[in-house]
Amino acid sequence: MNILVINGPNLNFLGIREKGIYGTGTYDDLCTYIKSESKKLNVNVNILQSNIEGEIINFIQESYGKVDGIVINPGAYTHYSIAIHDALKSIIVPIVEVHLSNIHSREEFRKTSVTAPACSGQISGFGFESYILGIKALVNLGGN
Ligand code: DQA
DSSP states (O other): OEEEEEEOTTGGGTTTSOHHHHOSOOHHHHHHHHHHHHHHTTOEEEEEEOSOHHHHHHHHHHTTTTOSEEEEEOGGGGGTOHHHHHHHHTOOSOEEEEESSOGGGSOGGGSOOSSGGGSSEEEESSTTHHHHHHHHHHHHTSOO
């Protein structure tokens, strides 16, 4: 099974940004963890990150027909990117939106996700584990 993980803006600054919320683990730590857990699940994982909305849309479009599922953390774009919503809508494979923090227990503006309605579901609040739960959901949905 081939799964694409897409990370949006500022996630490359993990370990530097707001450690009280996102923890001390770096972006490299996150990628290493996702890769090692995916191996155990017999999943081929490709992890991409961009701070630029259009690049994230390109990642989604370029994955068309090539992957069995997508895990996406759109970062702040979660809360306002109709363009990413539309790109996700055009993809047929299952998609899981993930967040490190619990977006529902933070500021009001974070409680709305415009991208989640274009996904199969959302996992929020489990730190690095959110990604693994997302990958497991895709595996369990089939395709292996
Ligand atoms: C985030 C939550 C977003 O609100 C925020 O803008 C991020 C990270 C998370 O993983 O908890 O950049 O997506």
